[in-house]
Amino acid sequence: MRDVAIVGVGIHKWGELWNMSLRDMFALAGSRAIEDAGIDHIDSMYIGCMSSGLFTAQEHLASLLADYLGVLPAPAARVESACASGGLAFRMGWMEVASGLSDIVLVGGVEKMTDVNGDEATFALSTAADTEYEGYQGATFPALYALMARAHIDKYGTTLEQMSQVAVKSHSNGALNPDAQYPFPVTLEQVMKSTLVAEPLRLLHCSPITDGAAAVILVPADIAKAKFKKRPLVVVTGAGHATDTIALHSRKDLTWMNSTEIAAKKAYQMANIGPKDIDFAEVHDCFSIAEIIVTESLGFFEAGQGGPAAEKGITARDGAKPINTSGGLKSKGHPVGATGVAQIIEVVRQLWGEAGTRQLNNVRRGLTQNMGGTGGSALVHILEKRG
Amino acid sequence: MKIRSPRYAREIPQRYRCEAVKAETGEIFFPPRVVYPKGVKVAPHTLAQTGKVLSYTILNVAPMEYSDLTPYALGVIELDDGARITAQIVDIDTAEIKTGMPVKIEFRKLRTEGDEGLLCYGYKVVPMR
Amino acid sequence: MSEVGIVGYGAYLPRYRIKVESIAAVWGADAESYKRGLYLFEKSVPGLDQDTITMAVEASRYALKRAGVQGKQLGAVYVGSESHPYAVKPTGTVLAEAIGATPVCHTADFEFACKAGTEAMYVSYAQVKAGLIQYGLGVGADTSQGAPGDALEYSASAGAAAFVFGAQEIVARVDHTYSFMTDTPDFWRREHQFYPQHGGRFTGEPAYFKHTLGAAKGIMALAKMKPTDFRYVVFHQPNGKFPMEAGKRLGFTKEQYETGLVTPWLGNTYSGASPIGLTAILDVAKPGDRILMVSFGSGAGSDAFIYTVTDRILEIQNQAPKTRPQLDENKFYLDYGKYAKFRGKIIRNEK
Structure with a gap:
């Protein structure tokens, strides 16, 4: 190879x-x-x-x-x-x-x-879930992620403030990305008072x-x-790909992304590194709870610590593990088929030193995590700057 | 996209009667499949009709066929035989729904294909009283 | 010929209700006149995900559970309604499929205004009596509608009752049946019309009372019985007042008719009306009790049944949800706006 x-x-x-x-x-x-x-x-x-x-x-x-x-x-x-x-x-x-x-x-x-x-778009997106056994019951993507959010809240005590902080962080990054759909900051209060979509998820917990x-x-x-x-x-040093059940209810643990964990392990193994060696990452924050679960499943944080990590600013641009410097799906936007490629672009630009006002200092190794549906498929790539 | 007759008819045993398959290992397959883990004996099984709410959400925004129902509750339900399904939780004030709450399956109309199409039935869950 | 009777029964009532006051307030009507004049206080409303089929399925599941009979043992599934969800496509096939009675089963939908439920019961009974089938299911279910503002809007409601008939382990033996029928134009709905038309006061004496009393007197004469021979009586109940009046005219007492009188709080469940009243009686009946049931359907006719309750009743009463608790507990009251939405009374563009 x-x-x-x-x-x-x-x-x-x-x-x-x-x-x-x-x-x-x-x-x-x-x-x-x-x-x-x-x-x-x-x-x-x-x-x-x-x-x-x-x-x-x-x-x-x-x-x-x-x-x-x-x-x-x-x-x-x-x-x-x-x-x-x-x-x-x-x-x-x-x-x-x-x-x-x-x-x-x-x-x-x-x-x-x-x-x-909007109705038709909601329907088109819902086909990424199990049409006969989730869609038929009236499930939407915000609803399925809300089910994960509720389970995460119940299991780990994750708070709505923590989830909201993910969106605040993403928008603060996206405000510096001229290609972003919504390049402006939002406040914690704005997120927490935005329109309810699928309780406990509100509009500003959802990608557009x-x-x-x-x-x-x-x-x-x-x-x-x-x-x-x-x-x-900039070279691809790790690549991993895995699948999981398309129906959320078939998973043993509603608070974990098995496909992401397995794809990441393959990618880490190929790159011969571990999660702590990753300087920054672009992850699939289709909903704020997704970023929390994904950063745990990638091994960046212990299970249940994704929320506190976001709250403490660890995932902010100036934190120890910057996540979604592009603004993520939340602020940059989520044209679903394009998202995985745009994640690569952000990591490449950061490694090239071409990320403009959101440029990170001294980064050599970035990761992308892109997933389908509620995690029925996941792809992880590790990119490294050589020389 | 409207549900047409062939797609609807195929799902009737699962939707109307909760027909599933149980492996000798205890694992339940719902819906039944064509292929099972090699060497594992399986037998027809009807899903338990009672269970509890594992997680739930209340939808304020819904696809067109479901928009008249908002706000409606959707849950991941663990049935008493261990099988899990996604189902609407109905006949309850949504503010009263809690995880762990006991529920039972009821036969309901899930959606209506416009003014001319099929009436689509299946299972939902209601609180145990 | 062998004895045949009810071997299992079940009723299903939706949990939504609307009060007479809520309807009267919208149309500028006097709620008190409905409450006093028709002895009508509130009525059930089907949820957006409920219809004749879903209620028939749940009532039938309760009936099968009480009977200890599997769906596949049913030789016939009959369901009577004037609100079959499809204009063309049987209610019975969905019901039979949902309770596991397919494919070897005779199925038919009946329609005879409010009498369709007892028709389904009668034909099930008759099939078992004739020895053609071992068990038969007869269901009466409706989600009827009255035109907005019409007197019928205060009563037209939703509910279902199902009965398994058989020759073994009978809980209520059918002793006699009797039908009384004429062509009487008291109430009708033409094809493609949303709401029925009715003859106003013509629906009373020449229609309801003529047929109900005719059938009741006929079956008592046939059986050589008089009102005092019965512990309970249940009539079709389009409102609270008519069945009480019928009972009084025939010489029955309040103690005999009040147990089966559910309409004042349930509304008129049409094909489900006297059948649901019968389930409320069976819930509390004791071995040896004799019951007179008289249905009525516009158009017009009545079916009458005389049942004798057996010892087995005590074993099955608690096997499924009872009728009065469904009527009295866990109610959700709707305002008229929500009710209008639930019943599709709000004009919208086609989806």
Whole structure:
């Protein structure tokens, strides 16, 4: 297997982009990544997208997007693993370059979510749960995470203040990210008094509906070292992927993300490091409780300590373990298929020293964690700066 | 997306009668599956009709087919045989719901496919009185 | 021929209620006149997730539990209602499927205004009596609607009662049956209309009383019995006043009719009305008690039954929820706005 490096990134301002279609957004992010890398072609392309069919009545994205990005007849594939589609696309691209099958691969993610109304978007997202045994009962994603939140509260005494602090922290980071959908700070009081969505979760505990795309360019580390010298070399040193039951009720422990734990262990093992060696991370905070559970399942904090860690500022930009410097899904936005790729972009930018006013000091190793549904799938990647 | 006849009909045994499968190891599979762990003997099983609330939430925002019901409670229910289901908790003031609360299964209408489509039935849970 | 009777029974009442005052306040009516004049105080309302099918299923599960009979032992499943949820597609198939009676089972939906429930009972009984089936299930269930502001809105309510008939382990033996029927246009609903029309005061003497008293007198003559031979009597009860009046005219006492009189607090459950009243009687009946039941359905006709309660009643009364506690406990009162939402009375665009 070859080491794989990231040599270009492309993203755009996310939000409710009434004038941009799915193909427009992908072409914009993809062309920016190609331009950023300074390349004149790609060997192949992977696209993460959860539900273009339900959101935009369009399938067969691989060919559509290869055409509109202007890379025909390059091979292209669209992959889907609900909200982890972007992370999965990254894994596919990494595998293709690592295996030696291709030298230059574009990995993109995209979701166009505002071509349907709120009800329809809620429905489309709910298909990431067990449609027949959760969806049929009237479950929504906020509800399923609320069930986890209640269990976490009951088991560990996690407080609403702690959950709310996660959102406050994410927005304080997102305020420094010009690409974020909601780049402004929020107060603890605003979060705790926001509209109830699924008790105990309120609107500001939930990631928004977002249109957006993101793309990165992968090449073998040897080629990166030889031909892409303008930036520090950033290499994928760990990759892990795992699945779990799609139905939340089938899990033994409602307060734990087994797929994340297993994916992380694989990634740590590959990178030959442990959770304490990670300088910072982008994690899947689709809901505030998710960030708490995920930071525990990744091994950053003991079970039950994710809430207190957020409250103490450990996960803040100036804390010991900065989480979601991009603003996370909460502030940056959550176009589901694009999220996993955008997480990679944030870590790469931090390692390149190109994260602007939210730049962390002296970071060498970052982690991304992207998951589908209530944790039915999870992807973890570890990126390291070399030299 | 409207539920059409084939999809609805397939789920009737599970939805109406809580038909499941129990392995000799005690593990319950709901719904029944095509493939079970190798070498494990399984037999038909009907889910226990009583249980307790493991966790719950109250939805203020719901998908279209459920929006008339808001605010409604949804729980993860552990039945007395150890099986777990997701189910709405009805016939109770949502403020009175607590984890650990005993509940029983009742037959209810889950959703209505517009003015012309199917009426969709299944299980919900109600508090034990 | 062998003795046949009820071997298990069950009633299911929704927990929502609306008071007569809440309805009267919206339409500028005098609540006191309904309470005094019709002896009607409140009525049940089905939840948004309840209909004739769901209530029929729960009542039937209670009946099977009391009978100690499995669904698959049922040779027939009959359900009477004037509010079958589908215009075309049987209530009975969903019911039979939910209680595990399929596929070898005869199923039919009955409709005869408020008499459909006792029709289902009668046909189940008759099938067992004829020796065609071992057990039969007869259900009366309704979620009826009166037009907003109409007198019927104060009474039309929701509930179900189910009875398993068989020839072994009988709890209430059927001694006699009798039906009395004429073409009487007292109440009807045409296809595609939301609410029924009725003949106002014509629904009383020429309709309810003529048929109810006709059936009651007929069956007592057939059985050579008089009111004093019965411990209990239950009539169709469109309001609280009619059945009391019928009882008095026939010579029954308050002690005989009050146990089965549930409408003042339940409303008129249509096909479920006299059947639910019967369950309330069976809940407290003692071995040897004789019961007269007379239903009434507009259009119009009455079915009458004479039952004798057996020793086994004491073994099954506590096997499932009783009727009076469902009527009196755990009630949730609705205001008219919520009631209107629950009953689909608010105009909205089609979804």
